[in-house]
Amino acid sequence: MKSNTLNRLKRLALASAVGLAVGVAAGPAAAQQKLKVGLMLPYTGTFAALGNAIENGFRLAVSENGGRLGGREVEYFKVDDESDPAKATDNANKLIKRDQVDVLVGTVHSGVQMGLAKAANDNNVLLIVPNAGAGAVTGPMCSTNIYRSSFSNWQPGYAMGEVVAKRGHKNVVTITWKYAAGDESVGGFKEAFEKGGGKIVKELSLPFPNVEFQALLTEIASLKPDAVYTFFAGGGAVKFVKDYDAAGLRKTIPLYGAGFLTDGTLEAQGASAEGLLTTLHYADGIDNPREKAFRAGYAKAFPSAPAPDVYAVQGYDAGQMLATAMAATKGDAKKFDVIHAELSKATIDSPRGKFTLSKSGNPVQDMYLREVKGKENRVVGIASKALSDPSRGCKL
Amino acid sequence: MEFGTFLVQCLNALQYGLLLFLVASGLTLIFGIMGVINLAHGSFYMIGAYMAYALAPFVAKWTGGGFFATLAVGLVLSVALGYVLEWAFYSFLYEREHLQQVLMTYGLILVFEELRSILVGNDVHGVKAPDWLAGSIPLGDLMTYPVYRLFISAVCVALAAAMYLVLTRTRLGMMIRAGATNREMVQSLGVDIQFLYRVVFAAGVALAVFAGMIAAPVSSVYPGMGSQVLIICFVVVVIGGIGSVRGALFAALLIGLVDTFGKVVFPHAAGVLVYVMMALILLWKPDGLFKAG
Numbered sequence: 250m251k252s253n254t255l256n257r258l259k260r261l262a263l264a265s266a267v268g269l270a271v272g273v274a275a276g277p278a279a280a281q282q283k284l285k286v287g288l289m290l291p292y293t294g295t296f297a298a299l300g301n302a303i304e305n306g307f308r309l310a311v312s313e314n315g316g317r318l319g320g321r322e323v324e325y326f327k328v329d330d331e332s333d334p335a336k337a338t339d340n341a342n343k344l345i346k347r348d349q350v351d352v353l354v355g356t357v358h359s360g361v362q363m364g365l366a367k368a369a370n371d372n373n374v375l376l377i378v379p380n381a382g383a384g385a386v387t388g389p390m391c392s393t394n395i396y397r398s399s400f401s402n403w404q405p406g407y408a409m410g411e412v413v414a415k416r417g418h419k420n421v422v423t424i425t426w427k428y429a430a431g432d433e434s435v436g437g438f439k440e441a442f443e444k445g446g447g448k449i450v451k452e453l454s455l456p457f458p459n460v461e462f463q464a465l466l467t468e469i470a471s472l473k474p475d476a477v478y479t480f481f482a483g484g485g486a487v488k489f490v491k492d493y494d495a496a497g498l499r500k501t502i503p504l505y506g507a508g509f510l511t512d513g514t515l516e517a518q519g520a521s522a523e524g525l526l527t528t529l530h531y532a533d534g535i536d537n538p539r540e541k542a543f544r545a546g547y548a549k550a551f552p553s554a555p556a557p558d559v560y561a562v563q564g565y566d567a568g569q570m571l572a573t574a575m576a577a578t579k580g581d582a583k584k585f586d587v588i589h590a591e592l593s594k595a596t597i598d599s600p601r602g603k604f605t606l607s608k609s610g611n612p613v614q615d616m617y618l619r620e621v622k623g624k625e626n627r628v629v630g631i632a633s634k635a636l637s638d639p640s641r642g643c644k645l
Numbered sequence: 646m647e648f649g650t651f652l653v654q655c656l657n658a659l660q661y662g663l664l665l666f667l668v669a670s671g672l673t674l675i676f677g678i679m680g681v682i683n684l685a686h687g688s689f690y691m692i693g694a695y696m697a698y699a700l701a702p703f704v705a706k707w708t709g710g711g712f713f714a715t716l717a718v719g720l721v722l723s724v725a726l727g728y729v730l731e732w733a734f735y736s737f738l739y740e741r742e743h744l745q746q747v748l749m750t751y752g753l754i755l756v757f758e759e760l761r762s763i764l765v766g767n768d769v770h771g772v773k774a775p776d777w778l779a780g781s782i783p784l785g786d787l788m789t790y791p792v793y794r795l796f797i798s799a800v801c802v803a804l805a806a807a808m809y810l811v812l813t814r815t816r817l818g819m820m821i822r823a824g825a826t827n828r829e830m831v832q833s834l835g836v837d838i839q840f841l842y843r844v845v846f847a848a849g850v851a852l853a854v855f856a857g858m859i860a861a862p863v864s865s866v867y868p869g870m871g872s873q874v875l876i877i878c879f880v881v882v883v884i885g886g887i888g889s890v891r892g893a894l895f896a897a898l899l900i901g902l903v904d905t906f907g908k909v910v911f912p913h914a915a916g917v918l919v920y921v922m923m924a925l926i927l928l929w930k931p932d933g934l935f936k937a938g
Contacts, residue, residue: 295868297767427916455908456916458873460864463657463794464905470788471650484867487769491865497781497789517771517865 310568677888693857
């Protein structure tokens with residue numbers, strides 16, 4: 250913690266020194282005001298690593314633009330949202346009212362996202378969502394000032410529904426936590442799977458964040474489905490995959506999941522996860538030149554940070570989207586109509602592969618089918634090409 | 646529900662109930678006998694799980710031992726931790742109000758969580774069960790049951806029996822029970838009550854740490870795991886009757902049963918069933934099923 254703060258101080262000192270030097274060199278020509286970017290991300294707690302990866306990715310994109318967006322120098326403001334939905338509105342207002350930021354970037358936790366999105370809408374501030382997949386943000390709450398660089402919970406689920414139907418499974422049991430992300434993911438799966446001729450035998454769920462799965466695993470064994478679809482993340486994902494294996498079900502009933510089942514959890518899951526198939530908009534071994542350049546640039550810019558993951562990519566693309574938008578408005582973050590028109594036709598050249606944005610501001614992107622091999626989620630193909638979230642309830 | 650499935654679910658219920666008892670027994674000791682509301686109990690469980698993960702490489706290097714050597718080292722450390730914590734913090738709380746106890750022990754939760762974050766990080770980790778317990782036995786045509794889960798149940802039963810014997814059949818147990826009823830009287834009979842409390846507290850902490858270590862291979866090790874068990878532990882203690890070890894065992898088994906069958910039969914109400922049961926039991930018996938005495 251202490252060394253972290255020290256590092257941050259050092260970085261800050263360095264940044265301001267560089268900024269000073271540039272300012273002096275540029276002289277009065279750079280009289281335009283700075284573009285204030287407010288980062289509202291989790292910097293403590295379970296999601297701290299995700300928040301840091303997103304910030305690093307975002308900063309990398311901005312520095313590749315020479316530290317300027319739409320001709321304006323970028324100045325950062327940061328708030329730790331602690332992944333606490335109860336503090337979401339207060340934290341958002343710190344950036345909006347106190348720091349008077351032009352753009353908001355955040356966040357990871359879907360519950361916090363709802364508060365942040367509402368604050369952005371109420372105060373007419375541009376918001377870019379670098380992770381949280383809550384459907385409502387690009388659904389009923391959608392607006393010309395909200396865009397997402399990550400995914401909607403519906404997308405990986407829908408892609409997996411297509412895959413499981415194509416693999417010839419007819420009867421499937423779903424299991425997840427009873428909360429928004431789980432419901433939306435299973436909803437997407439169900440939609441595609443039933444369209445493909447499959448039948449959901451039973452939808453099992455347990456309260457978030459309960460991890461006592463044994464009773465439901467016994468239930469699965471007694472139902473004898475062809476396959477199981479699941480949405481779990483973090484500690485719950487680790488335990489579910491291990492329990493599923495220990496119950497002897499992995500050999501008899503194939504398990505499919507949204508990508509979070511095996512992202513950042515493989516070390517702990519060990520051999521129990523080997524061979525699992527999941528869907529996500531990012532994978533190990535995508536292997537295009539854009540991806541390689543991104544990885545090299547990231548490693549050079551943040552030598553002490555862990556290798557970039559899906560969160561770093563989402564942060565990076567949030568930076569790229571903002572750069573595109575600001576180039577169109579010459580740095581004006583209030584011209585939402587221009588920004589919306591520009592981002593609706595733009596192609597974002599992401600390390601995950603090129604993607605566009607839907608009218609509701611959500612990525613229209615390829616969903617990869619990935620297989621766990623060793624400690625990696627290797628790409629085995631594209632589960633669903635240019636998949637667009639239906640954005641139900643969005644009037645744009 | 647088929648009869649075979651029903652039996653397996655009963656086994657699940659029993660197994661979950663016993664594990665709950667193991668975690669909650671330390672809390673009922675400290676809460677019931679010493680009168681301290683210890684919110685940090687979940688943190689001790691978390692510390693145990695992280696010890697099982699983080700100590701293993703060191704133990705393997707120094708002693709060449711595996712899971713059980715780690716368990717032994719962890720137990721020694723946890724008794725020491727409990728002893729020091731009682732001396733430094735908890736001994737000041739006995740005469741204080743419950744609110745102050747809650748404040749301090751809540752503070753300890755934050756301290757332990759932050760220390761965990763600094764020392765081990767925020768990642769999820771797995772702990773391997775010892776090889777000879779890693780297998781599983783077939784149940785029916787599709788399922789298998791992990792041997793390690795059965796092993797945990799056996800350990801819990803043994804521990805419950807040992808606690809019962811110590812508390813009811815030994816001189817130490819007699820002094821502990823007497824101290825819970827009337828502290829001053831026991832003191833005036835020449836018993837060093839301060840030392841006694843320190844021992845009880847250390848034992849309570851050791852129980853929680855032991856539960857965390859032994860559950861680590863099935864529960865995994867992750868941030869926030871302590872706060873998850875804390876609430877259900879309090880439910881066990883309150884239903885069972887504060888301070889009653891027998892009550893805790895009974896309550897834990899009851900919760901295991903309700904939770905397991907609730908998830909399957911009433912999936913949409915699974916989250917509240919246990920608490921509904923607690924409310925009903927408290928309406929019927931406000932002091933819990935077995936009042937300590």
